[in-house]
Amino acid sequence: MQYVYVKDAEGYVFKKLKSEVCMGEKIISEKAYLKASGLAYYEKEFGHGGARENAGRKPKYSQPLKIQMRVTKEEKDFISYARKNGLILANLMKV
Numbered sequence: 001m002q003y004v005y006v007k008d009a010e011g012y013v014f015k016k017l018k019s020e021v022c023m024g025e026k027i028i029s030e031k032a033y034l035k036a037s038g039l040a041y042y043e044k045e046f047g048h049g050g051a052r053e054n055a056g057r058k059p060k061y062s063q064p065l066k067i068q069m070r071v072t073k074e075e076k077d078f079i080s081y082a083r084k085n086g087l088i089l090a091n092l093m094k095v
Contacts, residue, residue, distance in 0.1 A: 005033035013037050 002018045006025040013036045021027065034040040
């Protein structure tokens with residue numbers, strides 16, 4: 001399998017197998033490919049051929065957020081009572 005660098009009619013560059021090159025695509029050098037794709041900038045700027053290390057998205061918090069809801073004292077007491085006694089809200093709603 002021999003790969004070549006090609007540039008299409010719109011100016012986009014790709015790395016393809018030599019057997020997959022279509023009409024209208026021009027074979028270019030590796031240096032021209034690196035310059036047109038922007039990869040040469042990363043090699044020159046950062047020295048290792050890619051974006052800087054650990055450049056991806058990171059979670060903002062180490063643990064998931066806790067959901068808090070403001071309820072009245074009576075509502076809080078009812079929720080506590082329902083949890084202690086195993087009340088199922090779906091069954092209560094059917095009544």
